[in-house]
Amino acid sequence: MHRLQPSSLRSRAVGAAPGRRAQGFTLIELMIVIFILVILTGLTVPLFTQFTRNQRIKATTSELTYALTLARGEALKRNLDVLVEPDEDGWQFGWTVTVDGAADPLLVHAAPAYDDGGDRVAYLSITGPDDVTFTGVGRLAATVGAFEIESTDGPSSGAKTRCVTLDLSGLPRSRISKTGGC
Numbered sequence: 001m002h003r004l005q006p007s008s009l010r011s012r013a014v015g016a017a018p019g020r021r022a023q024g025f026t027l028i029e030l031m032i033v034i035f036i037l038v039i040l041t042g043l044t045v046p047l048f049t050q051f052t053r054n055q056r057i058k059a060t061t062s063e064l065t066y067a068l069t070l071a072r073g074e075a076l077k078r079n080l081d082v083l084v085e086p087d088e089d090g091w092q093f094g095w096t097v098t099v100d101g102a103a104d105p106l107l108v109h110a111a112p113a114y115d116d117g118g119d120r121v122a123y124l125s126i127t128g129p130d131d132v133t134f135t136g137v138g139r140l141a142a143t144v145g146a147f148e149i150e151s152t153d154g155p156s157s158g159a160k161t162r163c164v165t166l167d168l169s170g171l172p173r174s175r176i177s178k179t180g181g182c
Contacts, residue, residue, distance in 0.1 A: 085130075
């Protein structure tokens with residue numbers, strides 16, 4: 001039989017081997033970890049904000065391009081004029097696609113906005129033509145300028161400005177603006 005030494009009995013009674021420190025974190029170690037987390041959070045929040053702005057711009061560009069493509073396709077299919085026009089408050093609040101003479105629109109897009117004391121405020125700024133009309137052959141009824149989509153904070157926010165243009169055949173194209181304007 002194995003005999004225990006008196007010092008072994010004390011070590012087992014306390015629950016720790018001789019010479020071992022108690023487990024856990026010291027207050028200094030915990031403060032260092034919190035300090036590092038605060039610094040990392042401070043670095044990532046602006047990047048996340050810029051990412052969110054760029055995603056809003058990208059999504060809106062895709063939605064506008066889809067609406068213009070739909071209008072062109074419907075004009076060809078029906079051999080009628082199809083109109084794409086902005087919301088009464090501007091492109092940044094949405095747009096409508098309507099067949100000439102039809103009572104109901106083909107598409108109504110309401111852009112996300114927030115209420116600022118009774119006024120609608122858009123997350124994006126969209127400048128573009130007064131409206132876009134596709135003829136029954138899918139071409140533009142008149143030459144139109146480009147759509148410029150950017151953050152309401154402007155290019156200084158780090159968000160990328162996107163441009164949607166219509167070529168001679170009426171096909172919409174989107175691109176990132178390198179200069180901050182279209």
